[in-house]
Amino acid sequence: MAIVAQKSKIDEIIDEDQKLTRLIYSYIYSSTAWLIFGTLIGLFLALRFAYPDLWVVSVLSFGRLRPIHTNVVFWGWASLSMIGLSLYVVPRTSQRRLFSLALSRQALYVINVSVALGVICLSFGINNGGQEYREFIWPVMLLFALGIASNLFNLYKTVADRNTEEIYISNWYILAAYIWTIVVVVIAYIPFYQYSLGETIIQGYYMHMGVGMWFTPMVLGLTYYFLPKLLNKPIYSYSLGVLAFWTQMVFYSLIGAHHFVFSPIPWSLQTVAIVFSFGMFVTLFAGTANFLLTMKGSFRTIGKSYSLPFFLVGVIFYFLASGQGSLEALRSLNDIWHFTNYVVAHSHLTMYGFVCFLIWGGIYALLPRLTGNEPSHLLVGIHFWFALIGLLVYSFALMIGGTMQGQSWISQAPFIKSVELMIPFLLWRIIGGTFMFLSHLIFAYNVYIMKPAPIMIQNQNQIGDTI
Numbered sequence: 001m002a003i004v005a006q007k008s009k010i011d012e013i014i015d016e017d018q019k020l021t022r023l024i025y026s027y028i029y030s031s032t033a034w035l036i037f038g039t040l041i042g043l044f045l046a047l048r049f050a051y052p053d054l055w056v057v058s059v060l061s062f063g064r065l066r067p068i069h070t071n072v073v074f075w076g077w078a079s080l081s082m083i084g085l086s087l088y089v090v091p092r093t094s095q096r097r098l099f100s101l102a103l104s105r106q107a108l109y110v111i112n113v114s115v116a117l118g119v120i121c122l123s124f125g126i127n128n129g130g131q132e133y134r135e136f137i138w139p140v141m142l143l144f145a146l147g148i149a150s151n152l153f154n155l156y157k158t159v160a161d162r163n164t165e166e167i168y169i170s171n172w173y174i175l176a177a178y179i180w181t182i183v184v185v186v187i188a189y190i191p192f193y194q195y196s197l198g199e200t201i202i203q204g205y206y207m208h209m210g211v212g213m214w215f216t217p218m219v220l221g222l223t224y225y226f227l228p229k230l231l232n233k234p235i236y237s238y239s240l241g242v243l244a245f246w247t248q249m250v251f252y253s254l255i256g257a258h259h260f261v262f263s264p265i266p267w268s269l270q271t272v273a274i275v276f277s278f279g280m281f282v283t284l285f286a287g288t289a290n291f292l293l294t295m296k297g298s299f300r301t302i303g304k305s306y307s308l309p310f311f312l313v314g315v316i317f318y319f320l321a322s323g324q325g326s327l328e329a330l331r332s333l334n335d336i337w338h339f340t341n342y343v344v345a346h347s348h349l350t351m352y353g354f355v356c357f358l359i360w361g362g363i364y365a366l367l368p369r370l371t372g373n374e375p376s377h378l379l380v381g382i383h384f385w386f387a388l389i390g391l392l393v394y395s396f397a398l399m400i401g402g403t404m405q406g407q408s409w410i411s412q413a414p415f416i417k418s419v420e421l422m423i424p425f426l427l428w429r430i431i432g433g434t435f436m437f438l439s440h441l442i443f444a445y446n447v448y449i450m451k452p453a454p455i456m457i458q459n460q461n462q463i464g465d466t467i
Contacts, residue, residue, distance in 0.1 A: 007377040008304045014369045019101050020087070021370045021452050026105070027084025028363055030112055032447045034076025039437050041069040046433045049426045059123055067135035068122045074133060074210070075144055076115040078355055080108070082218045083151055085362045086174050088370075089225045090155045093170050094162035099154050107150035114143035131199075133207045138189045145185045152178035169241040173221025176249065180213035197265055204256035204273075211350065212252040219358040220244075220287060220318075223311060226365045227294055230308055231301060236293035244287035251279040258329035261338065277329035280322065288319040306380040310361030313388060317353030321346065336410065341422065342402025345395040352391050352436070360387075360443065367450040375446035383442040390435025393428055401425030 045065055048054055058064070083104075091098045098104065118136040121127065127135040136144070155178065159171050188206040193199055228235045235241060257265060257273035292315065295302065302308040324346055328337055337343060360383075368374045401422045408418040 007306045007380075009374065017097065018452065020091075020098060023101055023105055023108075024084045024087055024370065025367065025450075025452055027080050027087070027108055028367065028447060029451075030108065031077050031080035031084065032444050034072050034080065034115060035440050036444055038069055038072030038077055039433075039440050041065050041072070043430075043433045043437045045069060046426070046430045050423070050430055058125075064122055064125060067127065068119055070133055071118055071122070071136060072115060073351070074215075075111070075118070075136075078215060078351070078359065080111060081359050081363065082215070082222065083107075083111075085222050085359070085366060086155065086218065087151075088366060089170055089222055090174060091158050093164075093168040093225060094159050095164050096158055096162050099157035099161070103150050103154045107147040107154075110143050110150070111147035114140055114147065117143070131203050131206075133210055134188055134203065141185055141189060145182055148178060148181055148185075152182065168225075169235070169238060169245070170221040170224040172242075172245050173217040173224065176245070177214050177217040177221065180209065180217070184209045184213060200260060200263065201257060201265055201269070204259040206256070208256035208259065209253065212248070212255075215351065215355045216252075216322075217245075217248060219314070219355050219362075222362045223291065223314070223358055226307075226362050227291060227311055230305060230311075230365055231294065231298045233294065233298070236290050236296075240286045240290040244283050244290065247279070247283040247286065251276045251283060255280065255329070258334070261329070261331055261334045274329045274331070277326040280326050284319050284322050284326075288315060291315045291318075306375075306377050306384075307361050307364035309384055310357045310364065313384075314354055314356075314358035314361060317349060317357065321349035321354050324349065336406040337402060338406075340402035340405040340409075341398040341425070342406065345398035345402060348391065348398075349395050352387075353395075357387070363447070367447070371450055371452045373450050373453070375449045379442050379446055383439045383446065386435045386439035386442065390432045390437075390439060392432070394432025394436065397425040397428035397432065 044060075045062060048060075048062060087098060087104055114136075118140040121137055121140060122135060126137060128137050129135075152175070155171075155175060159167060159175065184206055187193075188202060193202045224235060224241060254276045255273045257269045258277050261270050261274070263270075291311075295312065295315075302312055327333055328343075328346065364375070364380060401424075404421050405418045408421060409415075
């Protein structure tokens with residue numbers, strides 16, 4: 001008797017340039033290595049919260065390891081994997097070969113060197129100050145920006161030389177993500193703003209735009225390709241996609257200041273950030289409705305697929321976690337949750353539940369069709385459930401504990417009381433984080449199984465016989 005529902009095998013092998021296949025796999029393989037490294041550090045940090053006397057040395061202090069964890073999973077794992085998938089989606093939807101394989105391969109090396117140098121610098125306490133997600137010093141981030149700029153040029157040339165009249169909606173999102181990211185990095189590292197309240201305002205702009213104008217449009221653009229492809233039906237509404245795109249571009253660019261509600265920055269700027277945060281509900285309803293209505297009537301197909309469930313969860317968390325962020329902007333709720341563990345839960349619901357699940361869906365959808373090598377359906381299922389259960393345990397524990405933490409501060413109880421009440425929730429954080437990390441090990445094994453063969457068999461029928 002089967003212990004899991006029978007999943008459908010891949011329906012086609014894509015006859016693609018093997019050099020491109022290997023390039024895409026190199027991006028995903030590199031990103032997976034950073035995922036394991038970055039989340040291992042995250043799990044160790046979770047253990048340190050519950051056992052603060054564990055391995056007390058400066059190099060393993062929270063102040064050094066926490067920025068390594070966040071920057072590695074941002075720029076190493078999520079960024080490289082999204083870029084790798086975009087190198088397939090953009091040429092495919094443009095009906096054109098990638099402009100330059102060599103340029104993107106060089107960019108891969110540059111980005112990997114950037115992340116590695118950043119880790120080394122942070123390990124020795126060399127950083128950009130206490131600026132969240134902006135801890136890499138400017139020479140390190142310059143390398144990352146050069147890698148992004150190289151891929152932007154490569155994909156722009158591919159779209160410019162397209163063999164289709166219109167630019168597909170995926171490419172709107174993907175190219176916008178590359179452009180915005182370069183703009184955000186430049187603004188964040190220009191020295192003119194690095195003092196006083198100006199630095200605080202730019203920090204809010206940077207850390208929120210990093211999520212909202214790099215990760216969000218990139219994974220949405222990828223989803224606009226993979227979801228209709230896997231369901232074998234067109235996207236529900238091109239118009240809803242365009243509406244979600246332009247409202248994302250307009251509203252998201254001015255909401256970073258909601259991280260500094262009640263701070264000394266101008267009250268009017270805080271209010272604008274709150275108003276625009278609620279404007280994001282237009283984007284969320286348009287984008288989420290477009291994806292869910294595309295899935296409507298196809299839930300049997302989703303149940304038989306090992307990649308579509310990742311997309312379903314990612315879309316749901318796109319709405320829930322992003323909507324949660326808009327609600328947190330309210331002054332009344334910000335008063336309770338700001339600086340608490342609730343914010344940590346929110347960031348994981350967004351980056352993990354939304355961004356990572358959509359990335360995993362894209363990887364499981366693409367790699368088997370490029371290489372002809374399928375992972376074990378059972379192991380994909382274990383990856384899915386371990387990641388989802390771990391995220392839910394982790395996030396609900398910190399949301400409940402964070403709310404109690406904030407209420408304790410408001411009641412003006414001694415600070416140590418808020419520390420003591422968090423102890424059981426920090427233990428649940430370890431449990432959830434352990435499930436998440438185990439799922440990453442399984443995912444890494446699956447990526448290894450999906451690697452390209454040393455010699456590609458050119459005949460498609462022969463490939464089909466080998467899987």
